[in-house]
Amino acid sequence: MQSPSAKTPPVAPSRWLNGTYWLLAMVAAMAVATSTALWWTVRETQSLARPYQQSDPWYVSSVHSELARVSLLARKLQTGEASAHELQNGVDVLLGTLDQPHQIGMRLREEPPQPAAELKELLRHTAQWSSRLDRPDADARAVATDIIGRSDALLDSSRKAVAAAYLSNTQETGHARQQLHDRFTVLSAVLGGLLAGTALLIWKLVHDARSASAASRQLAQANRQLEVRVANRTRKIEEGRALLSFILDTSPSDVVLAEVQSGRVHFINRKLTERLGLKAPPQTLFLQQLLNDPQTRQRFMQALDQYGQVDAMEALIGGRNPSWSSLSARLIEVDGQLAHLLWGFDISTHKALEAQLRELATQDPLSGLLNRRAFMERGTALFDHCRRHAQPCAVLMIDIDHFKRINDLHGHQAGDDAIRACAQAIGQVLRDADLLGRLGGEEFAALLPHSSTGSAMVIAERIRGAIARMDIESAPGHPMAFTVSIGAAEMAPQHPGIEHLLAEADRALYRAKATGRDKVLAYEPGIRQS
CATH class of the missing domain: 3.30.70.270 (Reverse transcriptase/Diguanylate cyclase domain)
Structure with missing residues (x-):
């Protein structure tokens, strides 16, 4: 019969596990990178969608519109179509619109700086107009005249500021869109790597599963072969035990195998059972019970406990009708328990002849x-x-x-x-x-x-x-x-x-x-x- 190992190809579970672990680590790293890139992209998209991205053009346009309205009110005041109160309200609205410098974006304040300076100049004039109109003895027509005299230049400056704001916002938006495009490109690459790693991991898992299934089938076949061999070996052992039991049972010597602690008898042959005067083999038997003489029993057990064996010690065994026997014993292990293996030969006839010879000699x-x-x-x-x-x-x-x-x-x-x-x-x-x-x-x-x-x-x-x-x-x-x-x-x-x-x-x-x-x-x- 061919051994199972001859049919089974070499298997390296540790190498499989190492490859799978490396793939899992790579996929996990890609997942983390994908999450980071996605968060980065979403954050940039949210920043583009915020209202303040359009605040500079809106602010400059509002200032231009209010300045044009104030200029129109000043002209109507000269023709009598508007009142000083209306002019004062228009100036206050313009002043309120101008008095929001935090609305101006960084690009409008830094590149170019002229629109921001002109807006500050407009704010200064508007504040003066508002202050003159707030006086009790205010001369609205003089203020209107001043407004009309300055409005053309101021309107021209505001139109330039509007154009600069729109240009700056367009450039900033284009730059942000380019960054967003770059981030989407990185995200796509990371997602592609994640998909590739996931596909490779799935392939590896499927391959490992197939290999494990094949190994499992081979192992099952090897187990079946091993079971058959174990069954055959067990049958041979049982046959050997049966043959040994038959030989020992028909042997003229005395044989017993019993556990030390519990006294459970694993085997006792018919010869010893008859010598002990028993009708059936006992379930338990302690070695001390066999020895009739206390001194011999003590010497026998001491030698057996100390050396683990006793050879050819003459002793009387049995209870009612003790007989002489030459006993040998070994301390062995059976089913995980210490046991006494004892065998002996009947020397009663020899002892009787020895006694006769001793009597004749003395x-x-x-x-x-x-x-x-x-x-x-x-x-x-x-x-x-x-x-x-x-x-x-x-x-x-x-x-x-x-x-x-x-x-x-x-x-x-x-x-x-x-x-x-x-x-x-x-x-x-x-x-x-x-x-x-x-x-x-x-x-x-x-x-x-x-x-x-x-x-x-x-x-x-x-x-x-x-x-x-x-x-x-x-x-x-x-x-x-x-x-x-x-x-x-x-x-x-x-x-x-x-x-x-x-x-x-x-x-x-x-x-x-x-x-x-x-x-x-x-x-x-x-x-x-x-």
Whole structure:
């Protein structure tokens, strides 16, 4: 199957995004420039539409008209067709029209300056005429004569001012129209750039949308292929898990996988379920529940928590009928949770054989007591313990009297019965802390911790008496009796080990046999064997 990446062309989303961002920034800049140019153009258009743009021609024309009217009234006053009052009103109207210098535009005041100066001269004369007419003794005819004498020159000057105002206004309007045309040209260029940028942005967005759609289709196809591969892989994993579960379930070993915190069991095989005495696999199981011995449980869990693994640790598992198993464990992670993986092998048979071998190695098969090797090992440890803690310690050497005669008269079976009976009688007299063993043949040894020579002699006398009172049926109607001789010795500072103490007790035993048997004697320094 071809991988999805082999069919998908290289895609650079970041490059697409960068190009789109640059186009958006360009269109935004063009939009800002268009708004600025539009505002600039509208402002210029509004300035052209204001009334004061025509104020200079109107003002000069009004002054010319009022001056002509005043001149006509002055002539009518001379002919008697108008009154002085009418003349005064006409002069006042002319004065009111002239007394508005702020109405004159900058071009009329500066280029050319003569019309403005002539208007100021007219204003001066008009103010004089108004002042003369306002006097109580005003001579209206004299004022009219003065007006008529000056009117022709003043009217000629006002006509020139009107022409200059109209010319100046025409020039200013033409200049403003040229500026407006230039601004409309700039606005058109900016709008054209905006339209071009918008068209390019739309094309880019459409192209990106098509590319994204194609990439989406390819991604969907890749996802479908991936889903198929995941499904196949999942099926294979499930088949592998099923096979592994079958193998582990039929395995002779014990296997369990359980979470550490919740104890939820992910897997437990049938072998371990049966060993735990359960009819069905448990839902929860903590590893501590499997281990029977508290000390072993503590060591096992400490090692597992510290090192994350335990290998081949022997432990008893199970509750009612625990059995020995060689356990190994690992601390692993399953579904995001820590879990214990435990597996083990049943070593109950091995342990039983080991116990038998240990028993054979340490126990005398005839009497059931410790053999010589085991007695010497444990006796040495007990002897060292008493010496280390400055406690008294004594030993008894016990030997059956005339044992060869018993074998000769009653047979070797009777001799074996005598050894077993002697071992049983000695064991019934001794304490639990005492150590008893068969050193060989008909000879026994007992180690009595925390006992002096006196207390050891008392115990030895009880042993001798108990054995002397026994009757053993060696054959029907033929009871058999026998006695023992016992030698006692107490631990002293000069004893380097238990062997020397046993040797002294053996000397006391030899002396007891030599002096008549069936007696108990203690070791006495200085007495030599005869």
